[in-house]
Structure formats: structure tokens, C-alpha cells
């Protein structure tokens with residue numbers, strides 16, 4: 042193949058909206074080459090040679106931050122990488138139209154794509170391309186390449202939206218939320234939601250409600266399975282011998298996360314926790330099932346053309362439509378009920394950033410969007426929140442439930458910060474809980490809830506010496522990157538310490554353990570025994586970015602982290618958690634990284650909650 046060969050046909054599917062030329066050209070200046078990666082930051086903050094400048098994922102005005110960061114380093118960008126798209130390694134056995142679909146199906150690709158992609162990475166290296174049925178993409182694995190992709194995503198970053206979802210939206214002709222939008226439409230709404238959810242002032246406001254819902258969940262657990270007295274194991278110190286059995290933590294946490302997000306979005310209690318106490322069927326159960334079915338069928342329809350599935354009236358298409366309709370109807374029911382309450386409130390109570398009650402009222406107070414659009418925006422947040430947080434917490438309890446050492450450290454930290462205080466854990470207290478945060482961060486490294494980050498760039502980019510043309514789908518597999526031994530020492534081990542660093546206390550007191558800044562490289566140290574493992578890095582580590590980075594990073598990140606940190610801290614403060622399942626739980630990839638089997642736990646009441 043000739044060097045520098047370039048495909049001229051855009052690889053963006055006709056289903057994915059093209060950005061109008063006007064918009065594309067307006068931000069062409071932002072498509073610039075970032076300084077060479079691997080170079081220590083020149084701002085004097087980096088002590089780690091592996092990492093580069095940080096793109097703050099938490100800035101509420103993220104888009105501007107990124108623009109500032111990239112534009113300040115404008116160099117005349119021109120890709121001249123030597124080898125072209127056609128030269129990028131690809132698996133053997135690709136056939137016209139189908140690509141390597143049959144091969145992939147043999148590997149059980151639908152629920153184990155993460156393993157399949159990992160196998161390809163080991164076979165073909167840090168960049169390869171593959172066509173799986175309809176889905177043609179370039180897969181990249183090197184964190185430095187990932188960083189470069191995010192740095193060049195432009196003012197209106199574009200991610201992949203499953204074709205089946207787009208088709209469904211087209212058929213139903215209903216407005217949808219942020220995830221589905223692009224261009225200026227996306228940016229203007231995203232800025233508003235950023236203010237409501239990512240602004241530092243927004244969350245302290247919600248933490249009392251999150252605390253309350255966690256207290257209620259624990260109360261419901263106790264009501265459902267009254268704390269039973271078992272023979273207290275001898276010499277265990279803390280446990281009183283009283284315990285609660287949980288047969289499926291995921292399900293319970295799902296109910297809780299809907300309840301919790303309901304209080305943030307609508308300042309309403311939705312009543313989802315009642316079904317935990319009563320063990321009865323509820324709307325939330327139907328919602329869980331519908332979302333699971335939507336995700337599962339979407340996976341199949343990612344590989345098999347949805348339009349064809351629809352034309353052939355395949356059962357998978359109809360199952361997809363039914364589950365999508367059910368989940369949207371139930372979400373809409375929750376939202377309509379809540380909106381009624383919001384509409385009845387006095388106008389003075391409608392701006393969350395001024396200490397007012399919730400996201401939905403704040404959106405309505407702007408008087409910029411009609412009710413349908415407010416409902417669409419909040420429905421997106423609502424369903425985005427429930428499944429992600431519940432699965433992440435299920436994995437966190439699964440991991441800590443098997444690791445007494447980690448639990449003891451969480452407990453020590455929570456006791457140190459909160460002491461005998463039995464009220465709410467405040468945002469200021471949370472700031473000090475660096476170990477709790479490290480546990481969640483490590484959980485998401487091992488079980489990244491979103492299995493692939495995706496981007497279409499507006500310009501060609503050179504990756505590993507190959508030119509990847511503009512509008513190619515670039516997939517960044519989070520599972521493989523998070524478990525890569527090249528990046529993480531003892532990559533398969535659950536070691537929250539890798540995210541901490543020890544600083545000596547100049548005032549002569551004890552050394553201070555603080556949050557590491559993300560350098561995952563262990564610099565040759567044994568990460569299990571040291572608290573000084575994430576040494577010296579200053580920046581976001583692109584090998585594990587569970588919420589993505591940049592202007593299109595997860596808009597619910599602050600909320601998700603606050604909910605997860607609070608839940609972990611409060612449960613471990615009161616209970617010892619034991620995983621009681623029958624062995625390791627695998628991953629079932631249904632668009633998100635979910636546990637394959639229910640995660641069973643026993644919660645043993647501590648002596649001194």
C-alpha cells in the first residue's frame with residue numbers, strides 16, 4: 042500500500058449526524074496538535090515523566106478549558122504519518138460486508154466484547170482496525186494516543202450513538218437528551234446542565250438528600266431481613282454477630298440510585314425504596330428489566346444492521362423496541378409525576394445554583410425549553426444515572442467484600458474523619474476521605490462501567506505512525522487499558538493504594554496520605570505494601586478515565602462520585618461486608634460492564650457504628 046494513503050469517504054454512518062460545514066469550520070482552529078506526549082509538563086507541576094498536562098474533567102466550563110488549553114499550543118497541524126489507514130493492522134479472515142463478524146460470534150462477542158477486543162489487542166498491537174458487521178472502527182490502546190484523541194476532539198466532540206437508538210428516535214419522533222445531541226444544539230444545553238450538575242456549588246446542596254436516601258436504604262434492609270443474630274465468630278473484635286443478608290446488591294442499589302437521583306433532579310421522593318422493604322414487584326423492577334433488555338438487544342443490533350432487523354421483523358428488533366418503549370414510558374411516568382410537583386412550587390424555589398431545590402425546576406425556570414424538552418433532558422440524566430452507579434457500587438462491594446484489609450482501612454479513615462458523629466457525612470468530610478475515593482477509582486479501573494470511549498475527530502490524526510482519517514470511528518477500550526500490565530503493576534489486583542501518595546509532614550507530625558494525581562506507574566515498587574505508589578504524577582491518567590475527559594465527559598460525574606463515596610463510607614462505617622457468592626463473578630457486557638451473576642453479601646453490624 043502506498044505510503045500516506047488516505048480514504049476520502051467519511052466513515053461516519055449516515056445515521057450519525059454530520060456536523061454542518063458552518064459549525065465544523067467555526068472551530069477548526071481548535072483542531073491542533075498537542076505538544077508531543079511523554080514529555081513532562083512544562084508548567085512545573087509534573088514530577089512524573091510519564092504524564093502530560095491535565096485536562097480538568099471537573100471544570101464546569103470544560104469546553105472553554107479545553108479550548109484554552111489546546112489553542113494556547115497551536116502549531117500548524119498537518120498529519121504526515123507515513124502509513125495510511127489501509128496499512129493499520131487488522132485481523133485475518135475479514136469478508137465483504139460482514140467483516141470478521143462470524144469469527145467474533147464464535148468468541149461470544151455479544152456479551153464478552155471486552156475479552157474479544159483484548160484478545161485482538163494482544164494479537165495485533167496498540168492500534169488495529171476491524172469491521173464487525175456494520176461497525177467499522179479503529180481500536181487504540183496506548184494511553185498517550187488516547188490523550189491525543191481527547192485533546193483534539195474539538196469544540197463539539199462526537200461520540201458513537203448506537204444506530205438502533207437513532208432509528209428508534211426517528212420512528213418515535215420524540216426529543217431526546219444530551220447523549221443524542223451534537224453541534225451547537227448539544228453545546229448550549231450541555232453548558233446549562235454543567236452549571237447544574239458539575240458546578241462546585243451544586244453538589245454540597247444535594248449531599249444531605251443523598252445521605253438521607255442511604256439511611257433509608259439501610260433502614261429498608263433492616264426491615265426486610267431483620268438483623269439476625271448469628272453465632273459471633275470468636276476473636277473478630279468488631280462484629281456483634283448480627284447480620285443482614287443481601288441476595289442481589291445490584292438490584293437494591295439500583296432502586297436506591299433511582300430514588301437518589303430523583304431527589305437531585307426533582308427534589309421528590311419516588312418511593313422506589315419501598316419495594317426493597319416489602320420485597321414486592323414495582324415500577325422500578327420493570328424499569329430495571331427494560332433497561333437491561335434495551336442494552337442487551339442494542340449489543341446485538343450494533344453488529345446486525347437495525348434497519349435490516351426491522352425490515353425482516355426479527356424478534357431482536359421487536360424486543361429492542363418493546364424494552365426501549367417500556368423504559369421511556371416508566372421514566373416518563375416518574376418524570377411527569379415529579380414535574381407536576383415542581384410546577385406547583387412557588388417560583389422562588391427554582392434555581393439550584395442559588396441553593397434552590399433541583400435540576401428540573403432550574404431548567405424550567407430558565408424558560409428556554411418547553412416541557413417536552415425538559416422531560417427529555419432529565420430522562421437522559423435519570424436513566425444515565427441509575428444503571429451506571431448501581432453497577433459501579435455492586436462491583437465496589439464485590440471487591441471490598443472479599444478484602445478485609447481494604448475494608449479495615451476504609452473503616453479507619455471514616456472513623457478518623459467522622460468520629461462518633463452519627464449525622465450526615467458532609468462534603469467537607471468527604472474531601473478528607475482519600476482512601477474511600479481511591480477504592481472507587483480502583484474499582485472503576487478494574488470494572489470500567491462504560492466499556493469503550495468513542496470519538497469521531499474532525500481532522501486526520503496520526504496514531505502509532507498511521508494516518509487515521511477524519512470521521513473514522515475511534516474506539517478506546519477501557520477494560521483492556523485499565524488492566525494493561527504495561528501501565529499498571531499487578532494490574533489484575535485490587536490495590537486502592539496505587540492512587541495514593543505519601544507526603545512528609547513538614548510540621549513534624551505524621552506523614553500525610555493524600556490523593557495521588559493519577560500516575561499509575563509504580564516506578565518499580567510493590568504497590569500492595571506501600572502508600573507511596575502513585576508517585577509524583579500530576580495529571581489525569583488516560584489509561585483509566587471511567588468518566589472520559591474533556592467537554593463531553595460524563596456530566597453526572599460529580600453526582601456519581603459523591604453518591605458512591607457516601608454509600609461506601611456509610612455502609613462500611615456500620616457494617617463489615619462479606620461477599621457470600623459461589624466464587625468469582627464475571628462480566629456481562631450489556632453496553633455497560635455489569636456483573637454476570639447477582640452479587641450476594643452479608644452485612645455484619647459493627648459494635649460501634
Ligand code: HEM
Pocket residue numbers: 200218219220221231302421422423425426427429430433490491494495587588589590593594595596597598600601
Ligand atoms: C459510575 C457512574 C458513571 C460513569 C462511569 C459514567 C460514564 C460516562 C461516560 C464514559 C460518558 C461518555 C462521555 C463521552 O462520550 O465521552 C458519559 C456520558 C454521560 N453521562 Fe455518565 N457516567 C456515570 C454516571 C452518570 C450519572 C450519575 C449521570 C446523570 C446524573 C450521567 C449522565 C450522563 C450523560 C447525560 C452523558 C452524556 C453527556 C453528553 O453527551 O454530553 N452519568 N458517562
